[in-house]
Every structure is written in C-alpha cells, then in structure tokens.
Amino acid sequence: MMLSKSLQRKKIIIAGLDSKLVIAIEAMLLRKGFSNLSFANECADIYRIIRPFAENSVDLGLVIVDEFLPGGDVGHMCTSLSRENNGIALPFIILKAESSDQLNDSIQSSGDLIYDLYASFREAELLILVELLLVLKNERYLRNQQQEKLISELATRKLLDAKLKYLIAHDELTGLMNRANLEQHIRLSLMRFKALHQNGALLLIDLDRFGLINDLEGFDVADRLIIEVVALIRKTLTRDVFFARIDSDEFCLYFENVSLTQAKESAEAIRKSLDECRFTTGDVCYNITASIGIAALPTQKVIVHPEELISKAHQACYLAKQNGRNMVWIYNEDDKAIKERHRDVFWVPLIREALVDKNFFLVFQPVINLKSGIVSHYEVLIRMRGQADSVIHPIEFIPVAERMGLIHCIDIWVVENAIDFLAALPVEMSDVCLAINLSGFAFQDGSLLPTLKRKLDLSWVNADRITFEITETAAVDNFDQTRQMINKIRALGCHFALDDFGAGFCSFNYLKKFPVDYVKIDGQFIRNLVNDETDQVLVKSMADVARKLGKKTVAEFIEVPQVIPILVSLGIEYGQGYLFGKPCRELIDGGRVPLAHFSNESETKSHFSYNRLD
Ligand code: C2E
Ligand code: MG
C-alpha cells in the first residue's frame, strides 16, 4: 500500500515497550517514511501527548502500546480513546506476549480501531496494520467532519425556516402581525360570523402626516416613532384583539364579538392617547395624531373576503382624514361622503386611462358679439368617450379629478390639445380664438407656464388667440401665487376671464384680486332673465361693476332669443348658449340666430366668419 505523504506525517505514539522493541519498531517506521514519532512510558504520557489534538485530531495517527503499559488499564484506555463519539477515534495496536489471550470480547466487538499483535510479529505484519489503521482513521475522520457539517447545515436551515415562518406572519419592526396574517384571522372570523352570527369590528389607524416626519427626521427616527405608537396603542387595549401593521404608518385592530359602540370607544381611546402624546427627537417635539376608520360586522352587504372589510375601514379612515384628521369615522354605506368616495374610486382609473388612451376630446361652443351677431370666439369644453359611443360630460369627472389630484393633468391636456387644434386650422381661419377653462389647481403647479410657452413657440399660434377662464373655487387659496401666474401668462399675450361670475360668495373679491379681461355672468342669472326682475337687477349691477372696472361681459346660458335685447340694454357685450349653438366637435357660427334679435342687422355674418376677441 502506498500511503500519501500527509498520512505518513501523522503522529505515531510508541508506548510502554521494552527498549529493544522500541528501537526496532522506530527503525521500521522510519524506513517506511513515518517521521512523526513520540514515545510514552506510561498511560499519563499518552494523555499528555494527545492533549494538543483534542480540538482537532486530524494529525493524530495511532498508538502502538504494550499490553502491560504501566499507570492504568490499557484495555479501558484503548476503548475510551478509540471511540468515535469522543471526537478522537484514536487507533491502537496492542502488542502482546505469546502467552497472552486474545483481546477480550468487549474490546473486540466495540467496532473501535483496536487491534492486537503478538510481540513476535513480522515487520510486514506491523507495517500493514499501521497503514490500514491510519487509512481507516482518516476515513472516519473525514466522515465525522461531513456529518458535523451536515448537522450544522441542518441546524442553520431549521433556524432560517423558523425565522421565515415568523417573517411571513409578522412585521419585522414591531413584531405585530402583518397584513397576510391579519387577513387569515379575519377570514376565519368571517366564517364564524356566518355560522354563529358573531359581531366584529376592524379599526384602521393611519398616522397623520407621518410622511413629513419620515422626510424631515429620517427612517431611524420614524421607526422609533412607530415603535412608540405601537406601545401606546397596546396600553389602551382592554380586550383581546388581533393587532397588525399593514403599511408603514397603518395599523389594524380586529376585535371579535364587540358591538360598534365598544369598537368606537376603543378607537376614541386610541385617538385621544396618541393626541396627548408628544414625540421628541433632538430638540424637536411632534404632536402625533391619527385618523381612524371603523368597519363593523354586520355590514349592509355580506362580506366574504377580509380585503373588503379592510377596504371599508380604509375608506372610513380616508374620510376621517378628509374631514380634518385626528378623528374617528365609521363606515356606513349610506354616508354621502362614502358614496362620493365610491364614485372617486370608480372614476380615477377611467380618467387615467382616458389621458393615456386618448378618450378625451374637445368640443367648441361659440361666443357671440351680441350687437353684431358675429362669433367672437369659442369656448373649449372637454368630453370623455363612454361605452357604446356615449359621451361623458365634465360634471361627471372634473369634480373627481379635482378631489383626486388628477385635474392638473386634464388642464395641461386641454391646453396642449386646444393649441394643437388652432395650429391645425387652415390659414383662412387663423383668426379663430379659443377660451380654455382652467381649474383653480392649474396655478398651484409650476408646469402650466412652461408648457404653454413651449406649445405656443412650437405651434406658432399667437398667444392673443387664447383666453383662460378661471372659476371661483376653493382651490384658488393662494391669491398672490395665482395673481403672479396670471400676470406672467398675460405677459405672453393671453387673456383671462372670470367664469361663473355671481355664482359664489366671493365673486367681487375675485374680480378685485385678479387682473382679468372678461367677466362671464353665471347662467343661473340669465336662464330666466326675461321673466325674473331680480335677475335683471343683479345682472345689471354685475355688468355695471364690470364695465366700471374696464372688463368686458359675457352672458352664459342664452337659450331664448328674447333675452338678447335685454342683455344688450343692460350693457352685456357677448353671449353664449344653446340658442347660438351647443358645444360641438366642429366650429359652428351663430348665423342660425334670427337676425331680428340683434341690434345691428347690417352686420349679418356669413357662415364661418370670425371677429378677433379684443
Ligand atoms: P363652464 O365653463 O361654465 O361651461 C359652460 C357649461 O354650460 C358647459 O357645460 C356648457 O355645455 C353649458 N352650456 C352652455 N350653454 C348652455 C345653455 O344654453 N344651457 C345650458 N343648460 N347649458 C349650457 P359643460 O361642457 O358640461 O361644462 C361644465 C363645466 O365643466 C364647465 O362650466 C367648466 O367649469 C367645466 N369644464 C368643462 N370643460 C373643462 C375643461 O376643459 N377644463 C376644466 N378645468 N374644466 C372644464
Ligand atoms: Mg367656462
């Protein structure tokens, strides 16, 4: 057998033999290439020599020992050191006198690496045994190593499995349940509710303005806040509850078998406790508040999926926020605000799709010079394509778009498309002017002005062909910013009109604050003008004020011809309404109006003739 160099370097201990035999064995081993030999006179020497190998016995070879080694029981020592489970598995060759017996049964059957040899052995016998035992020991060592590795891998995997199971069900930061786990519990509860008619209530807690703290103070501080909030909520709880964190600053508490009143009490206690808490970081102190939505079982509609209950609590929470934050709101299908919210949820994807899929289009309604009957300009109005070629009017989606922050995209879309429309008109129509409606939100975002400039530059459309109609709205809450923006857009050459004048409470205030060129008197004052003297007085006063301030006036909702002479006598210059033409995809003129209604009959206009808006 050819042993590898590494096996030849293993430690071989020769113990307790008489000196002649020691010399002979040493010579045999050296000749065979074994170089790492040690000598022992008694049992204790063997223990001393092998002690350094206790941690790692790879370099330990074997022991050749006399059966009568002084200082201990050789049989006992051999069995204990050659065992595998003590990690050493040291092989022994016990040299015996001819007269000695075979190894006793317990040693032989142990399966350990213990062999005996008569002292009259032949050199080859000893060397073969030495080599065999070294190979066996090495194999056992390697096998042990692999087993240990396997055990440690298994242990790590078990640990990971446990961690994974925990993570799948819990939020790492707070240790609370996560959304999936909560949904699982609610699912079971819904089944019980069906079978046993048990009540239940879900509270959805959303911290107010958490994003601000996150942005200003960073994630670490925000995480600390979350942990403190969880501790505070826990303190208020007096009954069993499933407590989950379902988003960065959103928590859910699911109570089984509680009445709505009890759920509301719990929610109020949480709201109050958070409101009273002050969160300090560095030298800054934050007042933490939360908006809480409650959805309780049973609901008007049967709830099958946990997400439905969570969604209802979400909607209630949204309304708590809308209504001023730091409050509790209970979900109720008949709630007007909930219905509005349903509408919003329905419309938002449709509006987004319409912006991308070109489902919006523009219609144009003529505005007529009431003295001449000539079309002065056209108001641009937006429409959405509905199903089966139906047309959806802006009243359906503009208020939603305003609530849901989509109106700005619509405003920009209309501005771009209206200018494209003008740019595409034939040369003989290059005097056509348009009035474009803008929402109050258009001025809150800086992108309107650059978009308008770029569009006008690229299209070569003259800016004075465009008038922007603005309405009195809560959105125009920053008068200074709005006025500055209006001035910048006017500096480009565009005009402004104050739309729906008289319909709100602050119309005169708007007139005072904003540099507009036109005042559009709201249709509600015009519709019954012929028969309603109050309307006549009001329209006259509005027209007088506008004229004194140097503004031109437009009357909306002209539906009958009899109203025209009255408007003219009250000093109104322009008119718009179904009488002259409904909003239409093509440009129509006012030629259909019987000329007798206009004061200056000589200025009859032919089809498609226009006056510049001046
Ligand atoms: P508005 O700017 O006051 O537009 C006038 C509305 O009155 C239009 O309704 C028009 O079709 C309607 N109308 C015109 N003449 C008559 C008439 O003789 N009788 C009656 N009953 N109605 C008449 P529309 O197009 O449904 O628009 C409603 C409102 O939606 C607009 O009021 C405006 O505030 C908003 N809107 C329309 N288009 C846009 C747009 O492109 N952008 C923005 N931001 N808002 C728009
Ligand atoms: Mg308008």
Ligand code: MG
């Ligand atoms: Mg109007």
